[in-house]
Amino acid sequence: MKSDLKKQLSTLSMYERAILMFCLRAYFNSGNYTNNLPLGEMLPDVAAVFDVNPSVNVFAKLAELQLTTNGQPAVKVFESMTYDKNGQTLVTVLNKQADLNALLKVVDN
Numbered sequence: 001m002k003s004d005l006k007k008q009l010s011t012l013s014m015y016e017r018a019i020l021m022f023c024l025r026a027y028f029n030s031g032n033y034t035n036n037l038p039l040g041e042m043l044p045d046v047a048a049v050f051d052v053n054p055s056v057n058v059f060a061k062l063a064e065l066q067l068t069t070n071g072q073p074a075v076k077v078f079e080s081m082t083y084d085k086n087g088q089t090l091v092t093v094l095n096k097q098a099d100l101n102a103l104l105k106v107v108d109n
Contacts, residue, residue, distance in 0.1 A: 004068065005067060005103070005106050006106065008061075008065055008066070009065075009106070009107065011061055012061055012062055012065075013061070015043060015046065015059070016059050016061060016062040017107075019037060019059065019062060019090070019092070020062060020065070020077075020107060021107060022035065022037060023035045023037075023078075023092050023094060024094075024100060024103065024104050024107065027094055027100060028100075028104065033079075033093055033094045033095075033096060034091065034092070034093050034094075035091070035092045035093075035094075036084075036087070036089045036090075036091055037089060037090040037091075037092065038087075038088070038089055039083070039088055039089055039090045040087075040088025040089070041088075046058060047088045050083040050085065050088075050090075051085055051088070054083050054085055057081065059081060059090075062078070062081070063076075063078055063081045064076070065077040065078065067098050067099055067102070067103060069099045069102065075095055075097045075098050076095055076098070077094065077095055077098050077100075077103060078092055078093065078094060078095060079093040079094065079095045079096075080092070080093045081093075
């Protein structure tokens with residue numbers, strides 16, 4: 001799991017890694033799988049891209065990030081990732097089936 005996950009993580013942009021860390025920390029602090037990232041405040045240039053075309057996913061690699069645990073089939077880390085144009089927020093929902101604890105350990109190292 002670790003080598004495949006590390007390979008996937010190495011392809012993420014700096015912004016995607018920051019968003020992943022934000023979502024994981026928010027989950028472990030609140031227990032809530034849904035996160036609202038203030039994209040307009042954090043990354044106004046990226047928010048502007050979404051404002052022009054909300055169907056574009058500039059975080060496609062992050063949205064497709066998958067985990068495998070103990071020989072189980074791969075599971076996506078995020079159930080969904082959508083953009084709320086009114087609040088300029090990226091709404092992410094972490095997958096309840098993903099081993100988020102193991103993911104955090106790999107990401108933190």
